[in-house]
Amino acid sequence: MTQLVRDLMHPGLITCQPGASLGQVAVMLTQHHVHALIVVDRDGRPIGVISDFDLLAGEWLSANEKSLAAMRKMTAGELMTAPIGTIEIDAPAAEAARRMRTEAIHRLLVMEHGRAVGVISISDLMANLAKTIPAHRETVADVMSDAMLVCRDQTPVVAAARAMTDAHYRSVLVVDDRGKPLGVVNGGDLLAACEESDCNGLTVSQVMHPALTIHMTASLREAADLMIQHHHHRVVVIDPAHPDSMPLGIISSFDIVAEMARPGSVWSQDPGEGRAR
Amino acid sequence: MSIPPIGMGAQDSAERAKFEGEVTRITEAGNQVGVVLRVLGSLAFHMHCPRLGRLQAEMGRAYTDIDLAAYSHQAKEIRALLTGMGYVENREVFMVSEGNRAIFDNPTKHLHIDVFYEKLDFCHVIRWNGRLEMDSPTIPLAELLLEKMQIVKINEKDVIDTIMLLSEHALGDHDEETINIDLIARLCAADWGLWRTVTMNLDKVRKLAPAYSQLTDDQKNRVVDEVNTALSRIETEPKPMAWRMRARVGDRVQWYKDVEEVG
Numbered sequence: 004m005t006q007l008v009r010d011l012m013h014p015g016l017i018t019c020q021p022g023a024s025l026g027q028v029a030v031m032l033t034q035h036h037v038h039a040l041i042v043v044d045r046d047g048r049p050i051g052v053i054s055d056f057d058l059l060a061g062e063w064l065s066a067n068e069k070s071l072a073a074m075r076k077m078t079a080g081e082l083m084t085a086p087i088g089t090i091e092i093d094a095p096a097a098e099a100a101r102r103m104r105t106e107a108i109h110r111l112l113v114m115e116h117g118r119a120v121g122v123i124s125i126s127d128l129m130a131n132l133a134k135t136i137p138a139h140r141e142t143v144a145d146v147m148s149d150a151m152l153v154c155r156d157q158t159p160v161v162a163a164a165r166a167m168t169d170a171h172y173r174s175v176l177v178v179d180d181r182g183k184p185l186g187v188v189n190g191g192d193l194l195a196a197c198e199e200s201d202c203n204g205l206t207v208s209q210v211m212h213p214a215l216t217i218h219m220t221a222s223l224r225e226a227a228d229l230m231i232q233h234h235h236h237r238v239v240v241i242d243p244a245h246p247d248s249m250p251l252g253i254i255s256s257f258d259i260v261a262e263m264a265r266p267g268s269v270w271s272q273d274p275g276e277g278r279a280r
Numbered sequence: 281m282s283i284p285p286i287g288m289g290a291q292d293s294a295e296r297a298k299f300e301g302e303v304t305r306i307t308e309a310g311n312q313v314g315v316v317l318r319v320l321g322s323l324a325f326h327m328h329c330p331r332l333g334r335l336q337a338e339m340g341r342a343y344t345d346i347d348l349a350a351y352s353h354q355a356k357e358i359r360a361l362l363t364g365m366g367y368v369e370n371r372e373v374f375m376v377s378e379g380n381r382a383i384f385d386n387p388t389k390h391l392h393i394d395v396f397y398e399k400l401d402f403c404h405v406i407r408w409n410g411r412l413e414m415d416s417p418t419i420p421l422a423e424l425l426l427e428k429m430q431i432v433k434i435n436e437k438d439v440i441d442t443i444m445l446l447s448e449h450a451l452g453d454h455d456e457e458t459i460n461i462d463l464i465a466r467l468c469a470a471d472w473g474l475w476r477t478v479t480m481n482l483d484k485v486r487k488l489a490p491a492y493s494q495l496t497d498d499q500k501n502r503v504v505d506e507v508n509t510a511l512s513r514i515e516t517e518p519k520p521m522a523w524r525m526r527a528r529v530g531d532r533v534q535w536y537k538d539v540e541e542v543g
Binding site for chain 2: 171
């Protein structure tokens with residue numbers, strides 16, 4: 004990858020105060036259509052990051068009225084991840100990809116002259132991939148995850164949230180009794196459940212979004228394009244001969260970034276080296 | 281005159297011998313018919329600490345019942361075994377606990393047996409996970425330590441048992457006369473709540489041990505050193521995302537189940 008962080012980052016910070024409630028954070032994430040907010044102190048200095056994944060803790064731990072009340076009192080400052088990983092604005096973008104992969108994080112705060120000036124996330128790297136990747140490259144089958152977190156359509160939202168958190172998955176595939184994909188539930192979908200006064204009766208079918216599907220022979224560029232166009236982080240890989248049967252796997256934005264960061268990938272080679280593979 | 285807490289108080293040697301003899305009789309009978317029965321509770325600590333088991337009597341630790349660990353697929357055989365040895369089962373407990381627990385009483389000997397199938401389920405769940413055969417006649421040392429360290433409102437009798445165990449057994453990565461601290465570290469890394477209670481109690485033991493006059497200075501130092509080593513090992517075990525997320529919420533949300541006195 005020849006670009007620098009400054010070429011791919013999202014300039015500016017979408018922030019919240021440490022005292023913001025989880026409900027307020029959920030609203031801001033939804034309004035700004037982002038996966039995380041930078042938590043800043045009174046002087047505007049970043050002190051942490053809170054993501055849609057962090058908000059899952061609200062559902063995960065609200066097993067009864069008492070714990071729900073405790074979680075409702077929690078603030079962004081208490082639940083945020085701190086400190087935030089940072090990267091210099093002129094660092095290679097490949098370095099950002101490598102760090103996201105090795106540190107299992109989704110974003111880095113971009114610094115310039117000691118000041119936070121933006122954020123670079125998996126989505127930014129993926130967007131770049133969609134624009135620049137050569138037409139003939141690795142396929143979806145090369146990098147997709149064969150293992151999936153799957154549930155039926157009547158699964159309670161709380162159970163899905165707990166499974167996602169326990170397994171460290173960012174989505175659950177919803178299928179019918181024959182394994183046909185019906186939809187996908189991710190952290191963003193669960194945010195809607197967080198806004199409900201009582202989500203105990205909610206099932207995944209009420210919050211899931213339609214599953215984007217792709218064939219395993221499709222290119223990574225096609226997968227990235229699909230994700231970018233629909234602002235989805237993952238696409239369900241289906242068998243073209245049996246589209247209504249159990250899917251073959253899932254490809255996520257993280258899978259693509261991991262491939263970009265892989266030693267020997269075209270993104271890790273010097274610009275002068277051949278890109279055709 | 282105040283009434284001592286359950287498990288504490290003077291107990292003559294004949295009464296102690298009655299418990300110790302009976303638990304040996306039961307586990308040996310189990311062995312003969314291929315039933316896995318392992319001892320836990322105060323008797324297990326006594327049996328597994330031949331050098332320091334005397335501390336229980338010296339420190340006023342009394343036996344109150346016989347606690348046994350077993351696999352649920354042998355519940356029928358265990359019922360037949362204990363009934364044949366003069367015990368009467370309280371079937372209601374087995375039914376209400378959905379087969380996780382059974383209680384037997386011997387009206388002649390005035391003895392009470394508690395059988396825990398597959399797991400110990402009090403403040404936290406400690407599963408046998410097919411590990412009962414790792415030791416005999418008690419449950420493995422790691423599970424013995426966890427039996428005490430999972431109690432949120434730990435009391436003096438639990439502290440005494442823990443001190444005995446730590447004084448007499450090294451920490452290591454296996455179960456042969458050794459407390460498998462690697463296993464404990466893994467279980468604590470998989471469950472923030474268990475980590476919270478175990479580390480809290482180890483710290484309590486570290487603070488309380490030096491106050492027992494029945495212990496020599498060497499024994500006190502040994503307990504403190506063992507606790508420090510255990511806490512260090514637990515801290516270095518990598519923690520997954522779910523653990524780290526739960527840690528951020530911390531004590532705001534209750535991390536254990538409310539239970540009555542663990543006898």
